[in-house]
Amino acid sequence: MSFINYSxxxxxxxxxxxxxxxxxKTTNLQYIYNKTNPDLKGKMISLATETERTLxxxxxxxxxxxxxxxxxxxxxxxxxxxxxxxxxxxxxxxGVDGVVFVADSQIExxxxxxxSIENLRANLQEQGFDLDKIPxxxxxxxxxxxxxxxxxxxxxxxxxxxxxxxxACAHEGKGVFETLKATAKGVLTDLKSLGGR
Amino acid sequence: xxxxxxxxxEEEHGHIQVVIDKLALEASAKAVFLVDKNGQLxxxxxxxxxxxxxxxxSLTAGNIAATGGLAKIIGEEEFPTHFHQGDRDNxxxxxxxxxxxxxxxxxxxxxxxxxxxxxxxKASSELAHIFEEMQKKAEAAAASGADSPFAEIxxxxxxxxxxx
Ligand SMILES: Nc1nc2c(ncn2[C@@H]2O[C@H](COP(=O)(O)OP(=O)(O)O)[C@@H](O)[C@H]2O)c(=O)[nH]1
Ligand SMILES: [Mg+2]
Numbered sequence: 001m002s003f004i005n006y007s008x009x010x011x012x013x014x015x016x017x018x019x020x021x022x023x024x025k026t027t028n029l030q031y032i033y034n035k036t037n038p039d040l041k042g043k044m045i046s047l048a049t050e051t052e053r054t055l056x057x058x059x060x061x062x063x064x065x066x067x068x069x070x071x072x073x074x075x076x077x078x079x080x081x082x083x084x085x086x087x088x089x090x091x092x093x094x095g096v097d098g099v100v101f102v103a104d105s106q107i108e109x110x111x112x113x114x115x116s117i118e119n120l121r122a123n124l125q126e127q128g129f130d131l132d133k134i135p136x137x138x139x140x141x142x143x144x145x146x147x148x149x150x151x152x153x154x155x156x157x158x159x160x161x162x163x164x165x166x167x168a169c170a171h172e173g174k175g176v177f178e179t180l181k182a183t184a185k186g187v188l189t190d191l192k193s194l195g196g197r
Numbered sequence: 198x199x200x201x202x203x204x205x206x207e208e209e210h211g212h213i214q215v216v217i218d219k220l221a222l223e224a225s226a227k228a229v230f231l232v233d234k235n236g237q238l239x240x241x242x243x244x245x246x247x248x249x250x251x252x253x254x255s256l257t258a259g260n261i262a263a264t265g266g267l268a269k270i271i272g273e274e275e276f277p278t279h280f281h282q283g284d285r286d287n288x289x290x291x292x293x294x295x296x297x298x299x300x301x302x303x304x305x306x307x308x309x310x311x312x313x314x315x316x317x318x319k320a321s322s323e324l325a326h327i328f329e330e331m332q333k334k335a336e337a338a339a340a341s342g343a344d345s346p347f348a349e350i351x352x353x354x355x356x357x358x359x360x361x
Pocket of ligand 2: 025026027053054078079080081
């Protein structure tokens with residue numbers, strides 16, 4: 001849930017990157033971190049296993065600039081993708097303002113993508129959110145791989161309601177900022193219409 | 198929606214600051230923080246140099262969320278108090294009004310767990326009261342359709358954020 005602070009004139013919003021294990025969520029945040037001006041970012045925190053698999057979450061605070069005299073701050077989180085970390089994923093979705101679903105384009109991961117979206121929908125519902133109503137963006141990552149599924153096939157399976165979506169190669173940064181920007185835009189547009197929920 | 202939006206006005210921020218400044222003093226604490234359960238820093242006081250407050254807020258919220266999950270597994274609603282003991286510095290964490298987390302950093306040679314506990318008790322109820330007021334104010338503002346500072350933002354405003 002966004003947090004409006006009239007005292008410091010800041011608005012804080014939370015964006016969660018969701019998706020199956022190894023789809024590239026952490027890579028998205030790392031790229032954003034590496035490409036962001038040091039003045040605008042805080043430290044990136046990764047609670048990971050020794051083999052660099054996300055254990056609890058990655059966290060990256062970003063300051064994007066001012067709107068109407070309010071500093072806009074975005075807190076980006078990733079969830080651990082592996083199926084057995086479901087309890088942790090639920091916790092990270094608490095208070096979310098916008099979601100990015102990172103899909104793994106490899107054909108053999110399509111089943112995992114679909115499962116993860118269903119899991120996202122169910123976990124959001126438990127928190128009182130409806131995936132069809134919150135700001136939501138889909139990213140088709142790993143487009144560079146030879147075994148990537150055709151784009152229209154992925155759109156049909158993973159984005160039937162036609163939310164904003166982007167092709168990406170997160171390790172090279174392609175599509176990473178486009179995805180973030182669309183999500184931030186969705187979140188801010190939401191604030192405008194809600195005027196406090 | 199699961200929870201109402203958190204809105205902090207200057208008036209309440211002032212009240213909160215008075216309470217935590219006093220708490221820091223009376224508990225002989227190094228620093229005191231208030232963190233929203235979603236990981237956003239609400240207020241801070243004390244010796245903040247060298248402390249990454251944004252990370253502290255996010256990790257505190259993650260910690261409370263994780264232990265809250267653990268509590269439910271064993272049939273507790275929540276663990277409202279946490280204490281982490283270090284060689285030199287300690288962390289005392291309390292959940293207030295089920296929504297705001299009070300974090301106290303104190304040094305072994307300057308304060309004690311007993312003193313911190315005592316002072317937290319009083320400050321907690323004062324803070325809980327302020328947060329109730331804050332909540333009511335935010336709800337009233339939302340219900341009356343009072344203008345959000347963002348009601349008028351345009352697509353251009355948003356695009357400008359990413360212009361560099
Ligand atoms: N080929 C390719 N590999 C990628 C891409 N994005 C991420 N990876 C790799 O996929 C692996 C898993 O990425 P990671 O971000 O840890 O996945 P997470 O589990 O979703 O956080 C890493 O080895 C990344 O370098 C991409 O667009 N193309
Ligand atoms: Mg990861």
